[in-house]
Amino acid sequence: MIFRLAKSNRNCNLNYFNMKSDISALRNEYSKSTLSDSELSSDPFVQFDQWFKEAINSDQIEPNAMIVGTVDQYDQPTQRTVLLKDYGKEGFVFYTNYKSRKGTQLENNPKINLLFPWYHLQRQVIISGTVTKVSKEDSESYFHSRPRGSQLSAFVSNQSEEIPSRKEIESRLQKAEEDFKDKEIPLPDNWGGYLVTPSSFEFWQGRENRLHDRFFFERENEHWKISRLAP
Numbered sequence: 001m002i003f004r005l006a007k008s009n010r011n012c013n014l015n016y017f018n019m020k021s022d023i024s025a026l027r028n029e030y031s032k033s034t035l036s037d038s039e040l041s042s043d044p045f046v047q048f049d050q051w052f053k054e055a056i057n058s059d060q061i062e063p064n065a066m067i068v069g070t071v072d073q074y075d076q077p078t079q080r081t082v083l084l085k086d087y088g089k090e091g092f093v094f095y096t097n098y099k100s101r102k103g104t105q106l107e108n109n110p111k112i113n114l115l116f117p118w119y120h121l122q123r124q125v126i127i128s129g130t131v132t133k134v135s136k137e138d139s140e141s142y143f144h145s146r147p148r149g150s151q152l153s154a155f156v157s158n159q160s161e162e163i164p165s166r167k168e169i170e171s172r173l174q175k176a177e178e179d180f181k182d183k184e185i186p187l188p189d190n191w192g193g194y195l196v197t198p199s200s201f202e203f204w205q206g207r208e209n210r211l212h213d214r215f216f217f218e219r220e221n222e223h224w225k226i227s228r229l230a231p
């Protein structure tokens with residue numbers, strides 16, 4: 001990684017880590033694209049679809065990776081990355097363990113935030129909404145489309161639970177490999193998909209001099225109210 005060396009330290013007095021570089025000087029101009037009123041679709045799903053396809057066709061790594069925010073029982077927000085596996089007019093689908101930390105939180109509070117960090121395109125999309133579980137048939141069908149190794153890992157991993165060691169989970173995996181040799185691996189009871197039904201979208205396009213384009217879509221009955229937000 002190339003750090004621009006600091007010319008002076010006057011902006012940064014927090015030199016706790018004795019860094020040789022000045023991160024306050026890390027700065028890019030955002031000039032790759034625009035999002036004007038006339039370019040914006042009046043349908044946020046159409047706008048998302050267009051940007052998602054552009055992300056897939058760009059050099060953005062993991063274009064379907066999204067940061068998922070949930071809230072715990074103490075109102076503490078928590079986040080992690082998960083992969084978007086399907087989307088359409090009904091919403092956005094990802095798969096996980098229903099008993100994981102996020103699964104437990106969503107059981108108590110189904111409100112969720114998704115953030116697509118498409119830095120390569122100087123874009124981000126933020127979606128707020130509510131989750132419901134997808135049907136068992138959908139979870140089953142996606143589960144069995146995964147590589148066998150991923151199915152086995154999901155089977156042996158009680159995601160987010162403390163484990164004594166890596167060795168212990170590796171031996172669980174090895175045992176499952178033997179138990180299910182030449183057999184179909186069943187969908188684990190606690191594993192499946194969530195459908196996020198959006199209540200709002202924000203599309204952010206980086207622009208020169210930090211005067212970015214931002215559009216906020218808020219669901220109002222069957223319609224979407226659109227506002228342009230200050231950058």
Ligand SMILES: Cc1cc2nc3c(=O)[nH]c(=O)nc-3n(C[C@H](O)[C@H](O)[C@H](O)COP(=O)(O)O)c2cc1C
Nearest residue numbers: 062065080081082083095096097100101102103160
């Ligand atoms: C690029 C990337 C993709 C990931 N995709 C998923 C995913 O699709 N589903 C999932 O459960 N965890 C996925 N993870 C792991 C999660 O970030 C997280 O560690 C895990 O779901 C446990 O989160 P929790 O303890 O908050 O429930 C992914 C992590 C990364 C970095």
